[in-house]
Each structure stands twice: as structure tokens, then as C-alpha cells.
Amino acid sequence: MVRIKGPMQSTAASGTIADAAVFSSWKGRDYARRHITPTNPRSPMQVSTRAMMSFLVTRFSDLSIPEKATWQALAAKDLIPTYNAYLAANLERWRQFLAPSQAYPAAENGVLGDIDYWQATGGPAHVDLAADWYGIENNWGIIIFRSTSTGFTPSRSNAIAVVPHLLTSGTFYSDTGLPPATYYYKLRNFTTTGKLSTPSGQASATVT
Numbered sequence: 001m002v003r004i005k006g007p008m009q010s011t012a013a014s015g016t017i018a019d020a021a022v023f024s025s026w027k028g029r030d031y032a033r034r035h036i037t038p039t040n041p042r043s044p045m046q047v048s049t050r051a052m053m054s055f056l057v058t059r060f061s062d063l064s065i066p067e068k069a070t071w072q073a074l075a076a077k078d079l080i081p082t083y084n085a086y087l088a089a090n091l092e093r094w095r096q097f098l099a100p101s102q103a104y105p106a107a108e109n110g111v112l113g114d115i116d117y118w119q120a121t122g123g124p125a126h127v128d129l130a131a132d133w134y135g136i137e138n139n140w141g142i143i144i145f146r147s148t149s150t151g152f153t154p155s156r157s158n159a160i161a162v163v164p165h166l167l168t169s170g171t172f173y174s175d176t177g178l179p180p181a182t183y184y185y186k187l188r189n190f191t192t193t194g195k196l197s198t199p200s201g202q203a204s205a206t207v208t
Contacts, residue, residue, distance in 0.1 A: 048159040052094045055141055055162035056087055062140070062164075062192075063102050070103040097156050099190030102140065106194030110138030113165065113189065115200055120185050122205030125178050129185060129203070130171040138191040139165040144173055145186045145199075154186045154199045165189055178207045 060083060068082055075085035090100035101107070118131035129144065144161040145154040152158065163173050175183070187200040 044157040048156045049091070049094070051159060051162045052091065052100070053087070055164070056090050056100060059141070059164060060086065067103045074104055093194065094156070099143075099188075099194045099196040100141075101194035102192045108191075108193055108195045110191035110193050110195050112191060112195060112197050113137035113139040113168075115187070115189075118187070118200065118203055120183070120203040120205035122183070122207045124208050125176060127175045127178065127183055127185070127205045127207060128171050129173045129175065131169070131187075133165075133168045136165055136168055138193070138195075139189050140192040141165055141190055142172060143188045143190070144175075145188070146175065147184050148181055150184050150202065150204070152184060152186070154188060180207050182206045 063086075068086075071082045071085045071089075074089060075082045078085065078088075080088070085104075089104060093100055093106065098106070099108075113136045114134045116132040116134050118129065121128045121130070133139075142163050142165050143154075143159055144163065145152075145158045146160045147158050160175065161173055165172075175185075182204060183206075184202055184204045186202055188197050190196045
């Protein structure tokens with residue numbers, strides 16, 4: 001990576017040129033680097049990481065002021081904003097196959113809302129997942145795992161989505177863009193403090 005003072009005859013630049021060079025800035029410093037296309041941008045682990053990242057980004061607003069304050073010391077240690085500390089620590093937890101937490105450090109406690117009944121319903125290029133829960137309790141999110149093999153073991157490599165737990169009944173996720181096949185699903189939900197449930201029973205559906 002090369003630091004740039006006046007890229008492309010200007011005092012600042014950003015974006016990609018001819019799919020060859022990327023110009024941007026970081027902490028007030030302009031830089032340029034070679035544009036790299038991932039060899040497999042949709043690998044299972046990339047899908048899993050993006051799923052958790054998407055959840056964390058959109059649910060930062062769930063944190064109360066006292067919960068956000070718990071991230072300040074970690075942020076100060078690494079000289080980064082509180083939001084970045086929250087993302088980095090929770091993504092590290094996910095790399096260890098642990099659930100994220102709204103406060104730091106993760107207490108991994110609280111009452112998990114139990115699932116009563118759930119099902120997968122297939123259609124053209126999609127599967128809808130719906131469930132009835134005894135109650136949300138302290139649940140924050142639901143991790144969705146998918147496989148084309150029955151009896152699979154949930155892992156980071158087959159996690160396809162992380163969604164907020166907002167409803168006690170009804171459709172909570174639509175898995176779209178699927179080629180025709182039979183798909184098998186399992187769930188694990190987690191509390192606001194990072195306590196992770198055991199895997200649910202399996203549901204399956206056929207996509208046409």
C-alpha cells in the first residue's frame with residue numbers, strides 16, 4: 001500500500017480505476033493499492049462472516065447508553081471508535097463460534113426463549129422459515145444453518161444468516177436465490193449477553 005499526497009492530479013481521490021487501482025483514505029491518510037478480486041467471494045466462511053457482520057452493523061442501535069459505555073475502555077486501548085470495538089470483539093467471538101454480546105465483556109447469561117414449533121416451506125428458488133416460540137425472553141438473534149445433507153452439524157461453515165429475534169410467531173427468514181434441491185435447516189438462538197442455545201431440531205424443504 002502506497003501513501004498518496006496528490007493522487008490523479010488532485011488533493012484527494014477515492015474509488016476504483018479500471019479495476020486495477022483503488023484510491024481511498026484511512027485515518028486522514030490518502031492511499032492507493034492494487035485492486036484484488038477474491039477468488040471465491042461466496043465461500044462458506046465468507047458467507048458466515050458477512051452474515052454476522054450484517055447483523056452486528058444493523059443491531060448496534062439495540063445497545064443502551066450504559067451498554068455502549070462498556071466498549072469504551074476496549075476502544076481506547078486500540079485507539080478506535082466504540083462502534084469499531086464492538087464490531088471487532090464480536091466478530092472475534094464469532095470466529096470462535098461464540099455468540100455476540102451487546103455489552104463487553106460477554107456475560108453469556110440470561111434466559112433463552114425456547115422454540116415450540118418451526119417449519120421450512122419451499123417454493124420457486126426460495127425457502128421460508130417460520131416458527132412459534134414460547135417467548136422471546138432475553139433473545140437477541142437467531143443463527144440459521146443450512147445444508148444439502150440431512151443430519152448435519154451446525155458450524156460456522158454452514159451458517160448462512162443471522163437475524164434479530166423480534167417475533168414470537170411467524171416467518172422470520174426467507175432464503176432466496178436457491179437452485180432446485182432439498183435443503184435442511186437448523187437454528188441456534190442467543191441472548192443479548194452472548195449465551196448460545198443448543199441446535200434446534202431439523203426442518204427441510206424442497207425448492208423447485
